[in-house]
Amino acid sequence: MPFQVPSQTKLPARFSLALTSVSASILVLAPLLSSVSVNAADVLEEVTVTADFRPTTLEESTASISVVTEEEITKRGAQHIEDTLNAAPNVNMASGASRSRFFQIRGIGERSQFISPINPSVGLYIDGMDFSRSGGSATLFDVDQIEVIRGPQGTKYGANALAGIINIHSTEPTNERSGKIEATLGNYGKQSLGIAAGGPLIKDKLLGRFSLHTNQSDGFMENDFLDRDDTADRDEFTGRGHLKWLANDDLTVDLKVLHLDIDNGYDAFTFDNSRTTLSDEPGKDTQKTDAISLKALLDINSSVALEASASYSDSDLGYSYDEDWGYVGQFSEDLYPYSSFDEYLRNRKNTSIEGRLLSNEDGRIFNDKTDWVVGLYHAKKEEGLTRKYTYLESDFLSQYDTENTALYGQLDTEINDKLKLITGLRVEKWKADYTDSNDNKINVDETLHGGKLGLEYELNDNHLASTSISRGYKAGGVNTDGTLPENLLDFDTEYLWNFEVGVNSSYLDDALTTRITAFYAKRKDQQVRSSIVELREDGSTDFTDYIGNAAKGSNYGIEAELHWKVNDKWRLKTSLGLLQAKFDEYTDPQSTANGLDLAGRDQAHAPNYQYSLGAEYSITPKLTAGVTLEGKDGFYFSDRHNARAKAYSLINANLSYKKGDWTATLWGRNLTDKDYDVRGFGSFGNNPGNGYITETYTQKGEPRTVGLTVSLDF
Template identity: 60%
Template sequence: MKAKTLAIAITTAMTSPMIWAEVTPADLPSMIVSADFRPNDAHDTPVSLTTIDKDTIDSRGAQHIEDVLNLAPNVNVSSGASRGQYFQIRGIGERSEFQAPLNPSVGLYIDGIDFSRSGGAATLFDIESVEVLRGPQGTRYGANGMAGTINLKSTEPTNDLKMKFESTLATYNTHAEGIAVGGPLIENTLLGRFSVHSYKSDGFMDNDFLGRDNTQNRDEITARGHLKWLATDDLTIDLNVLHLNIDNGYDAFTLDNSRNSLSDQPGKDAQNTNAFALKADYRANDKVQLQSNLSYSKSNLEYSYDDDWSYKSQFDAGLDPYSGFDQYKRKRENTALEFRALSNENGRIFADTTDWTLGVYVSKQRQNLDRTYYENVLTSDAVTGYVTKNSYETVNTALYGQLDTALTDKLTLISGLRAEYWEADYKDSAGLSDEPDDLMFGGKLGLEYAINEDHMAFTTLSRGYKAGESTLNLELVMTYALLIQSHYGI
């Protein structure tokens, strides 16, 4: 049975002064992307790239990145939760996360903040653009970009006062309200923008056993803030702040693939995050540009579900059924610092033919997991269960560089290299501990040829990498086997 959804979206934009003009194809602005080290027009960026602008996001009524990723070829998203949280590009990526920690193959960045392990954070209200980069991004993004990266950029504040209001009504008791306000706090010096959005829905599942229609509900609040300080003609400082409060239900499993659940213990898919990114862009002189980015995020997450998809007395007692509930609570803390130097117009090297980039990157990520599994066998009234814990901490340190060399007026050679040292510390309640480390290299070689003003041809050979997966995953499988043996006595 197909549900027909009626959505009413009201969006207003106020600018001062108000100007109306006939728009022709020549008036349409180019999409500026940050796929490479220097912002560039999308059609001049030599990478397999899909850009999704705010008009496309609004026209689809998209609330989350899962609603627009199908526009990008060779890109998939899987959920295993209330929202799509795991990404695959060209067949490479993760589909779920349970007890084992992830070193992701596809990076997710929101305003320069790394959310590669937390795809549920990718809500779309007041997002200016989504950039999907396919293929290894070893020079720019390192270990998180083995298969590609996804970048979300929120709307920038400007010197014009702009306001936006959006309201949505739909079936399943769905409603959403959002407001965004941006403009000058001090004209030509301090600009700001703030937005807040709330999305609520009972969801499309009915739990017939509990008599509820909201066990697969969505309750999401997103708040963004952006301050841009034009300190001098040569120095710009940006502060982006993000708050997420996601408290979704998770009750999607049914034995007959219907929308009628019979679970007696519906789960949750929750995330509470506070994050910021502090960026500086300084034109030191006509030879060198200096950039820095400090980001931090702290998240509490819960993922849980009814393990048997049913209620306790649903089946014949002779089948020895059970009632199970699986819960994963995570605490994540990520810190990253990056410094970068780029050549300006008079800083080119090799007889004024080559733009250069040099950078250093350091990140520290920490995750603590508490997993609780409950079971209740029909032949006993006692609820039994066990708790497993693990902690996982990684430190990444990288040096990278890139040269863009003009061989002719139309032909450019791109060469990039990144060296990254990764070290991890893993401990769990089964007594297993390990401290693996890895030295990894990635980069690219490419040729870009400008056919004319509107067309470009390019070819790229790129290398990505991923840290320590094979060794660590083997050890986690061994840990799980020990837990099964301890719990069931086998």
């Protein structure tokens, strides 16, 4: 389906550039497509989405969803979710660590965390467990699929889903014995090994699956001062376990456990923005997590089902870095050099319990027209911080505890054979208590609410249209630095009204599917991260980080995806995201002496366009080749300054050979070795050699990375 813009509509320049680029790519592919025949029997595989109240197929879901399958994960050589998200339109990431810890959907999401606690805008769920503040947890071995749901999910997920959620679903145990062994070797000393096995422990009664995986790499940074190439290394271990008890025809119980042991180096920033550092005290990015969840699904009778779940996780996280990026003796004393090290040690405990009732076929109400869900959710999160910092006389200690209880419900009403009405509402009681070693005590107690009103209309068997109005929210919070003025010690809840229209279509006897969504969101009391910059006596820079509320913001755009199984040889998968994320009104009073007026400017980490163009060709029944072109527009690193990342495009490719149970995949990412940035800071100086002049400093993205993955499925 061609994308057309009415002649009277004038798109921003970057939108026009994106459309021109995509159109040019399609023209390049056109001669190729014209030479192949279309076989209507080549139907696309059905994809089931699990993130909603009830599982549904991707074609029947009217939310703006992208799904990355296990096959796509393998062909990318992906070990972490950061290796996959460029394929999802209007999704961005922020690094500033060994991995991308923070995610942005439609320009909304956190970018970093230092001393202050955060409430996330994008939820991250792994097998139903909440890891929204710990993005490093998203390793991918033995993962069945990744689901990215854009837009506020206020009814089901509440305060963690202002912008959307990312849902990772690991491979389920089945009644058949199965498993795999997978090994990978690549450049930069990359080596990984994983094993997974599952099947019936008691036939038709108790099923199980477990997996173990280790991933190691030297990283792509070199430290010339220490003469090492592994100061940004990766050492990641993941263990998963799943028991499924089929108690009887009416009751199923799932027990899942997750163990993570991540011991990565962090040595990323340099004075010349290169991949060669001079740090004498390289940092670390570590995480040790043990998590467990229990879920039961009981068909009480033909009218009502009960779904109950509980989860607990305990994580120790460490994040540290060499603040001066150099070594003692690098500069003469008359240049006023400094040396400091900053370390943040966090312990996070998350506990949640949830119960919901869902209608079965005989339990539909309102003349047998309406399916319904009603649920109760309670969660408690505890976060303790110890900050060890050169410029502190003693360690800084803080404790941030939150507790939220929510009641929610949703009705799905079939008005007639073609039209369905969706109404959802969630009311949430939010409490937060903060204390620290500077004698700060801040308490937050408020009631939040959000939900959704939507319509789905089946135009015919091949086209499903939808429209919706939804309200999302993110709780207010605290700023923890005692040097801040009193009016900046806390900030208010942010609300977002989101309007969407979309069409899901299928063509050529389901060989070609498209999903197109247009959205418009208004943000109220928008939470914005900023900082006060002060010079120390030695000439170095000190940051006081804080979050404040902007007046208003508008985020609008389009998300489109196309998947086409042309015939038994060719398959195409493309996506395009167009985004305008603007401040309507906002002046940051701390950015400069007179304040930086951001009205009309793009919000941070909100590229105006993002695209993915992929093609796969079966050379023989056993040999397949694929190539993907991915790109995104430049974007502001922060709302505090005007430093920007440049636009970039990356080429990824794979060659996969399968014989029997064996598969060998040669893969490469960023094959042209494009230089691009994944995190940046501006408006401060850190280099004694040039008098601490204000500069922009960036963290580089992954260079050309190639590897070979061999797997045995049994």
